[in-house]
């Protein structure tokens with residue numbers, strides 16, 4: 001075995017076997033160098049070898065102007081390292097410490113590595129691994145930089161030589177370079193890739209760096225990579241170039257700690273087949289944790305976790321070997337699988353180079369790295385790697401080994417017990433905290449439920465209250481409006497009632513006056529009969545007397561307008577009285593019995609086919625559009641020319657006056673069909689066969705405007721009803737003087753003695769009965785006036801009379817028959 005600085009410096013001194021103790025114990029042992037926790041410990045000559053040598057390599061920051069104050073201090077023998085922390089110093093005793101600020105790569109190589117490389121040339125096995133956090137200078141130490149070559153190239157040069165013959169120390173001549181075989185592997189994401197092979201297949205999938213696309217994935221067979229490519233030769237330059245090429249193929253990535261951080265473990269295996277030597281150079285990926293690497297995203301975190309898997313597995317292996325476990329977890333990672341031989345082969349030596357940063361901000365990583373190395377340094381060969389003496393017999397120091405193992409086990413048990421107490425304490429505190437939180441949660445939940453319950457009930461009550469309030473307001477408004485409506489209705493009813501009472505009173509007064517007037521007229525008529533005898537002649541004479549009397553009245557009216565006004569009022573009362581009386585149409589025939597008008601109408605309606613007016617009679621006889629009241633005055637005349645001539649001269653004056661009155665009262669001549677289907681020719685058959693009618697509307701000066709009156713005026717010429725039942729207007733100019741005289745005489749007779757209120761409809765008439773009555777809407781009587789005027793008049797008559805409690809429209813109808 002090639003001597004190491006540590007071994008050299010301790011060669012010949014008796015040292016105690018170091019067990020995997022805590023750092024304090026490690027430090028204590030290192031400081032004293034004599035004591036052992038186990039009394040069975042023997043001297044160095046008797047104790048087994050340490051397969052792992054640990055050297056600390058403290059990096060430098062040459063590019064920094066403001067170099068950080070180092071937290072690391074070392075002693076003069078460069079075996080102890082103190083770390084200045086807030087709570088004091090931590091010291092670590094290692095196999096060597098190198099400050100790059102003081103020792104460059106060349107010095108470092110010669111001081112700690114070169115002896116190992118020389119032993120490889122002699123057939124020994126050596127593993128040099130770089131361990132430390134990212135950015136601590138692992139790759140820099142392993143591969144070097146542009147100014148200085150790293151351990152890899154220096155080793156190649158040392159093994160292969162410079163192409164010159166070398167004379168070994170023992171006097172042997174070594175030829176031009178040693179034939180070597182070199183394999184370069186990369187362990188990334190727990191996969192092994194052959195960096196020397198660029199053939200397709202086995203490449204990484206999507207999401208991996210481009211440089212790895214053509215890398216060949218290898219499987220582990222036993223403790224080696226199966227079918228790994230190697231380069232062989234004895235020229236260091238050529239092999240170095242090849243290695244320099246594949247070095248660039250390593251997967252690197254920028255992290256917070258390093259712009260070009262190696263994310264994989266790189267393993268360069270150099271075999272010297274001629275002597276059986278082997279050199280394994282391992283540049284491990286950073287041992288930082290995920291947070292320290294600043295990796296973001298699932299993939300990056302998984303990648304860091306996988307990288308750390310190799311570091312963690314190596315740590316377990318180291319601890320397991322140090323603890324003397326029967327089982328060492330080599331197969332936990334590809335890295336430890338490939339390093340298994342390095343730990344188990346008794347000919348193998350491990351040189352662990354701990355790379356650390358003096359920067360205060362990296363103090364935790366630095367301490368962690370140093371702790372790991374200190375533990376690795378305590379590894380002793382276990383039973384599975386029995387150390388045999390030169391004679392091949394069992395080493396007599398096996399009891400010493402067992403003693404150290406027992407001590408380690410005691411310490412481990414003590415450590416576990418202490419950790420267990422700490423965990424138990426933490427668990428109790430966590431349990432208390434949990435109970436506390438649960439109580440808080442329960443209190444919050446109860447409070448929340450209470451709040452929700454209150455909130456819901458409060459909101460429901462609020463809604464009900466608002467609804468009730470609103471309903472109350474609406475109810476009050478409704479009641480107020482109802483009261484107003486009721487009040488208005490009462491006022492309206494009261495007003496109507498008063499008007500009706502006034503109207504009734506007025507009409508009663510008019511009726512009373514009319515009756516008085518009729519009584520006077522009847523008494524006058526009776527007196528006249530008594531004086532003139534019986535028969536038509538006497539009636540005519542009565543009429544003549546009455547006419548004379550009427551003439552006197554008119555004359556007096558001319559002299560006294562107030563008198564005439566009273567007469568008009570009496571006439572108006574006659575007609576108004578019809579409003580309150582039932583339909584009673586009486587026709588008083590001269591010299592004949594008095595016939596009820598409804599009987600006459602019934603008699604007429606019995607001949608619908610002869611009546612040309614029937615076709616226009618409808619149910620709407622009393623529709624308001626056609627007036628409420630119609631008065632017809634029918635005058636029957638009996639020709640008694642001889643008697644008329646006798647009194648011709650006497651009545652000329654009456655004729656003139658009567659004509660004026662008639663002309664004054666004429667408004668229009670009705671030429672509409674008779675709505676009641678009355679065939680006036682049949683009427684004439686009841687009286688005389690020679691009767692002509694001229695119907696004129698009665699002026700309504702003093703009457704209710706809705707009432708429409710018509711008088712049938714005798715014409716000198718026959719105003720025959722045509723086929724449609726129309727009464728044609730007769731021109732008064734053709735009247736002969738005698739007939740006019742007679743007509744006037746008869747009119748006055750009738751007006752004076754026989755004019756009666758004949759027809760008044762005060763109540764609704766059934767449709768059947770209505771068909772028997774006169775329909776003003778389809779009256780067969782033609783009017784000489786304008787139809788529109790009549791309609792307008794009828795429209796006006798649509799308005800209901802005040803003071804009538806009966807239905808307003810189409811209830812009243814007047815017939816007034818005047819016998820001539």
Ligand SMILES: Nc1ncnc2c1ncn2[C@@H]1O[C@H](COP(=O)(O)OP(=O)(O)OP(=O)(O)O)[C@@H](O)[C@H]1O
Nearest residue numbers: 059060100134135136137138139140258261262286
């Ligand atoms: N001793 C040193 N002297 C000068 N420069 C150094 C030293 N150590 C490291 N460096 C520089 O620091 C940077 C990071 O070093 P390096 O890549 O070797 O770290 P690392 O430990 O390999 O990190 P990672 O694990 O991420 O690969 C490099 O640029 C390197 O040149």
